[in-house]
Amino acid sequence: MNDRLNDRRGAPGTSRLERIICLRCPRGCEITTSLDGYGAILEIEGNVCRLGRQYVEQEVHNPTRILPTSVRVRNGRYPLVPVWTPRPIPKQYLRDLARSTRSVELEAPINVGQIVISNWQGLGIDVVASGEVERV
Numbered sequence: 001m002n003d004r005l006n007d008r009r010g011a012p013g014t015s016r017l018e019r020i021i022c023l024r025c026p027r028g029c030e031i032t033t034s035l036d037g038y039g040a041i042l043e044i045e046g047n048v049c050r051l052g053r054q055y056v057e058q059e060v061h062n063p064t065r066i067l068p069t070s071v072r073v074r075n076g077r078y079p080l081v082p083v084w085t086p087r088p089i090p091k092q093y094l095r096d097l098a099r100s101t102r103s104v105e106l107e108a109p110i111n112v113g114q115i116v117i118s119n120w121q122g123l124g125i126d127v128v129a130s131g132e133v134e135r136v
């Protein structure tokens with residue numbers, strides 16, 4: 001069984017197993033799910049509560065993450081300000097969004113909650129400052 005865990009290469013018609021750590025609470029249950037060859041969930045075990053099932057369903061079908069990063073600041077007390085996506089975004093966009101933030105340079109002062117990138121790529125994804133930087 002274990003040699004098939006985390007193997008995402010299953011061909012259509014071939015079931016496979018995945019091991020997923022639930023991050024919904026600090027308990028961090030290790031959940032094993034079996035998927036059919038088309039990615040449909042057949043079975044879930046190892047979750048202590050129903051949130052674990054929801055977490056696995058999302059991880060399998062539409063994994064999302066919050067992106068925490070930083071952007072450059074001109075004329076500020078600090079050269080960088082922390083930013084984040086207040087809402088989780090599809091995992092597939094993380095790398096490109098992080099790349100986009102590298103080209104951003106803000107003029108101090110920066111306030112908490114200030115929009116840094118609005119509606120990225122027309123996808124409704126905002127990047128927001130999570131810290132302050134005074135002007136110097």
Ligand code: SF4
Nearest residue numbers: 022024025028029052
């Ligand atoms: S399955 Fe329930 S108890 Fe286990 S980590 Fe997820 S939320 Fe916590």
